[in-house]
Amino acid sequence: MDHTEKSYLTRGEALPQYYAEDRLVILPRDPYNIFAYWELSLPTREALKEKVGAEQWPGVTFLLRVCKYTWDSEEVVESYFDLNVNPEHDNWYISVQDADRLYHVELGWKLPQGSFQKILRSNSVRTPRDSLSDLIDEEWQLPDWKAQKLFRRISLYHLSSAELFRRPKKIK
Amino acid sequence: MAQGFLALILHAHLPYVRHPEYEYSLEEKWFFEAITECYMPLLMVFEKLAEERIDFRLTFSLSPTLLAMLEDPLLRERYRQYLQRLQELARLEEERTAGDPDFAPLARLYRHHFDTVADYFNRYNGRLVNAFRKLAEMNYLELITTASTHAYLPLLMLQPESIYAQITNAVQYHQAIFGEMPRGIWLPECAYDHGLEDIISELGLQYFITATHGVLYASPRPKYGVYSPILTKSGVAVFGRDPETSKQVWSSQEGYPGDYDYREFYRDIAYDLPLDYIGPHLHPPGMRSDTGIKYYRITSEGLEYKEPYRPERAREKAALHAGNFMFNREQQVKYLSAVMGRPPIIISPYDTELFGHWWFEGPQWLDFLCRKIAYDQQHLKLITPGEYLDLGYPLQLSNPNPSSWGDKGYHEFWLNGSNDWLYRHLHKAAEEMIALATTYPEAEELQKRALCQASRELMLAQSSDWPFIMTSGTMDNYARSRAENHLIRFRSLARQINEGTIDPAWLSALEQADNIFPHLDYRLYQSFESTVPVELTAGAGML
Numbered sequence: 001m002d003h004t005e006k007s008y009l010t011r012g013e014a015l016p017q018y019y020a021e022d023r024l025v026i027l028p029r030d031p032y033n034i035f036a037y038w039e040l041s042l043p044t045r046e047a048l049k050e051k052v053g054a055e056q057w058p059g060v061t062f063l064l065r066v067c068k069y070t071w072d073s074e075e076v077v078e079s080y081f082d083l084n085v086n087p088e089h090d091n092w093y094i095s096v097q098d099a100d101r102l103y104h105v106e107l108g109w110k111l112p113q114g115s116f117q118k119i120l121r122s123n124s125v126r127t128p129r130d131s132l133s134d135l136i137d138e139e140w141q142l143p144d145w146k147a148q149k150l151f152r153r154i155s156l157y158h159l160s161s162a163e164l165f166r167r168p169k170k171i172k
Numbered sequence: 173m174a175q176g177f178l179a180l181i182l183h184a185h186l187p188y189v190r191h192p193e194y195e196y197s198l199e200e201k202w203f204f205e206a207i208t209e210c211y212m213p214l215l216m217v218f219e220k221l222a223e224e225r226i227d228f229r230l231t232f233s234l235s236p237t238l239l240a241m242l243e244d245p246l247l248r249e250r251y252r253q254y255l256q257r258l259q260e261l262a263r264l265e266e267e268r269t270a271g272d273p274d275f276a277p278l279a280r281l282y283r284h285h286f287d288t289v290a291d292y293f294n295r296y297n298g299r300l301v302n303a304f305r306k307l308a309e310m311n312y313l314e315l316i317t318t319a320s321t322h323a324y325l326p327l328l329m330l331q332p333e334s335i336y337a338q339i340t341n342a343v344q345y346h347q348a349i350f351g352e353m354p355r356g357i358w359l360p361e362c363a364y365d366h367g368l369e370d371i372i373s374e375l376g377l378q379y380f381i382t383a384t385h386g387v388l389y390a391s392p393r394p395k396y397g398v399y400s401p402i403l404t405k406s407g408v409a410v411f412g413r414d415p416e417t418s419k420q421v422w423s424s425q426e427g428y429p430g431d432y433d434y435r436e437f438y439r440d441i442a443y444d445l446p447l448d449y450i451g452p453h454l455h456p457p458g459m460r461s462d463t464g465i466k467y468y469r470i471t472s473e474g475l476e477y478k479e480p481y482r483p484e485r486a487r488e489k490a491a492l493h494a495g496n497f498m499f500n501r502e503q504q505v506k507y508l509s510a511v512m513g514r515p516p517i518i519i520s521p522y523d524t525e526l527f528g529h530w531w532f533e534g535p536q537w538l539d540f541l542c543r544k545i546a547y548d549q550q551h552l553k554l555i556t557p558g559e560y561l562d563l564g565y566p567l568q569l570s571n572p573n574p575s576s577w578g579d580k581g582y583h584e585f586w587l588n589g590s591n592d593w594l595y596r597h598l599h600k601a602a603e604e605m606i607a608l609a610t611t612y613p614e615a616e617e618l619q620k621r622a623l624c625q626a627s628r629e630l631m632l633a634q635s636s637d638w639p640f641i642m643t644s645g646t647m648d649n650y651a652r653s654r655a656e657n658h659l660i661r662f663r664s665l666a667r668q669i670n671e672g673t674i675d676p677a678w679l680s681a682l683e684q685a686d687n688i689f690p691h692l693d694y695r696l697y698q699s700f701e702s703t704v705p706v707e708l709t710a711g712a713g714m715l
Contacts, residue, residue: 015656030582140568142565143403145561
C-alpha cells in the first residue's frame with residue numbers, strides 16, 4: 001500500500017501524549033464505575049515541588065478524592081473517599097458505591113501527617129441507575145406535535161431583531 | 173382498531189471509509205457488501221410490497237456517513253466495478269459447478285442475485301438514496317437521522333457544542349438529501365445521557381430511541397414500561413427497545429439466524445477454492461477475503477461439518493420464523509393492551525447490516541413478516557414512532573436513564589482499557605474547535621475553508637466506530653490510525669488558522685481526501701455563550 005499521500009496529509013506529525021495543561025476529567029462508565037483522566041503540567045508540578053520543599057518531597061502522596069453528593073442535591077457533598085494514585089499514572093477507573101448519584105473528583109496531595117491539598121477539580125457526572133425508580137409520581141401530558149417549535153442557534157453577533165430573542169436554555 | 177402496534181426500526185450505518193489513496197481497500201468492501209447484501213435486497217423487498225399494495229410500515233435510520241458514501245461519485249463508480257467482478261465470478265462459478273446437483277443451483281442463485289442487484293443499481297443510476305426517498309414519500313418508510321458521524325454522545329457531553337454540531341449538521345444533511353425534516357433521531361448505539369434531550373428538542377426532533385433500561389429505569393417509574401413512550405421535560409418522546417423481540421432476532425443461540433437450515437456465513441468460496449482460480453476475483457486480488465458466495469448451510473454447531481445450502485428449506489424456515497414472530501407479538505399485544513387499557517407499541521430496532529449480510533434470509537423473513545401481519549391476523553398493526561405520536565395519547569413525564577444497547581448496557585464497550593486514551597484527545601480537539609469558531613465568527617474564503625475542514629476532521633475522529641473496533645480487537649490498527657489521523661489533521665489545521673499560515677495546497681488535499689459534508693458550517697461550533705437559540709418562523713420547517 002502506498003502511504004505517501006497519507007503521511008503528506010498528516011504532515012508526518014504524531015498525536016501528542018499531553019497538552020501542557022492542568023486538567024482532570026471524569027466520565028461515567030456504568031452505575032458503579034467512573035473513569036478519570038488527568039494531566040498536571042510541568043509548571044504546576046514544579047511549583048508544587050517548590051512549595052513542598054525538596055526535603056519533604058519524597059514523602060508526598062497523590063490522591064484522588066471522590067466526592068458524592070446527597071441524593072437530591074447538586075450542591076451538597078454528602079461524603080468522600082480517597083484513593084492513592086501513582087503520580088506517573090494519568091487515568092484511573094474508580095469504583096463507586098451508588099448508582100444514580102452525582103459525583104466529582106479532586107486530585108490532590110498530602111504529607112504523611114498533613115491534610116489533603118487540592119490541585120484540580122473535575123466536572124461532575126451522575127452515575128446511571130441500575131434498577132426501577134422508586135419514584136411513583138404520575139404526571140401525564142398531551143403533547144401537541146404540530147405546535148412544536150424549531151430553533152437554530154445564531155451568533156449574538158448576527159442578531160439584528162430583538163423580537164427574535166428567546167432566552168437561551170441552559171444545557172448541562 | 174388494532175390492539176397494539178409493532179415498530180420495526182432498522183438502523184443503517186457504516187463509518188466513512190472512503191480511501192481514494194488505495195486501489196482496493198478492505199474497508200470500502202464493508203460498504204460494498206452492505207449495498208449488495210443488505211440495502212438493495214431490503215429496498216427490493218419494500219418496493220415489491222409497495223407494488224402489491226401491501227400495507228406495511230418501517231422506520232429506517234440512515235446515518236449521515238452512510239448517506240455521504242451512497243452519494244459519493246468515486247465510491248459509486250468503484251462499487252460498479254466491484255459488482256462487475258462479482259458478476260464475472262458468479263458466471264465462472266456456474267461453469268465450474270455445472271451438472272453438480274448440490275452446487276449448480278446455488279451458483280445460479282448467486283449469479284441471479286448479483287445480476288438483479290446490478291440492474292436495480294443501474295435503474296437508480298447508482299443513487300440509492302432516491303429509492304429510500306421514494307418509499308418515504310409513499311409513506312411506507314419513516315426516515316430518521318442519527319449523529320453526523322455516529323459519535324458516541326454520552327462520552328462527549330463535556331463540550332455540548334460539539335453534540336449540537338453533530339446533530340444539527342445531521343438534520344441539515346438529511347433535509348438536503350430527502351427534502352424533509354426527520355421526525356426522530358437514532359442515538360448512536362442507543363447511547364443516552366442526561367441533557368441530550370435538550371439539544372434534540374431545540375432542533376425540532378420529536379423522538380429518540382433508547383435501550384430497554386433507558387425507559388424502564390426512567391424516573392418517575394414509567395407506568396407502562398417500554399410499551400408506551402415517555403415524555404421528557406423538554407418535550408421529546410422517548411421509545412424504549414422491547415427486550416423480547418430483540419432476543420428472538422439477535423441472539424445467535426436462541427435467535428432465528430442460528431437455525432441450522434440457514435446459510436452459513438463463515439464458509440465462503442474465497443477460502444475453499446485454489447488461488448490461481450479465485451485470486452483475480454478477490455478484493456484486493458490475490459488476498460483471501462469473503463466474496464459473499466457461500467454454498468453451505470449452518471448444519472450443526474461448530475465449523476467442521478457443513479452440508480450444502482438448500483434455498484427452499486431456508487425459505488420455509490424464514491416463513492415459519494416470521495409466523496412465530498408474529499404469533500408472539502399478537503400474544504404480547506393482547507396481554508399488554510388488557511393490562512394497559514390502551515394499545516401498546518413494541519419497539520424492535522435492529523442493525524440493518526444483520527439483514528442479508530450476517531443473516532442471509534433476513535430480508536426474506538421481513539418480507540414474510542410484513543405480508544403475514546397484513547393478511548393473517550387482526551390484533552397487530554405495523555407503525556412508525558412518528559405515527560404512534562400522532563395517535564395523540566397523553567404521555568407520562570419522566571427522565572430517561574443513561575444507557576446504551578452495547579455489552580453490559582452502559583458505556584463500557586466504548587470506554588475501557590483499549591480505547592480510553594482517545595477521549596483526552598477528542599475533548600481537547602472539541603474544545604479547540606469551539607474556541608476557533610467563536611474567535612472567527614466571520615471567516616471568509618481560505619480561512620473559512622480551513623475552519624470547515626477542521627470541523628470535518630473533528631467529526632470524523634468522533635465516530636463511535638473507532639473505539640468500538642478497538643474493543644472488538646479486529647482491525648484495531650485501522651481504527652486507531654483513523655482516529656489519530658483525523659485528530660492530527662485537525663490539530664495542524666487549528667494551528668495554521670491561529671497562526672495565519674494556512675497552506676492552500678495541503679488544505680485542498682485534505683478537502684479531497686476527507687470530503688464528507690461539503691456544506692458543513694463550522695459556525696455550528698460557536699460557544700453556547702456566544703449564541704442564542706432563535707425560533708424559526710412557522711412554516712419554515714427547515715433548519
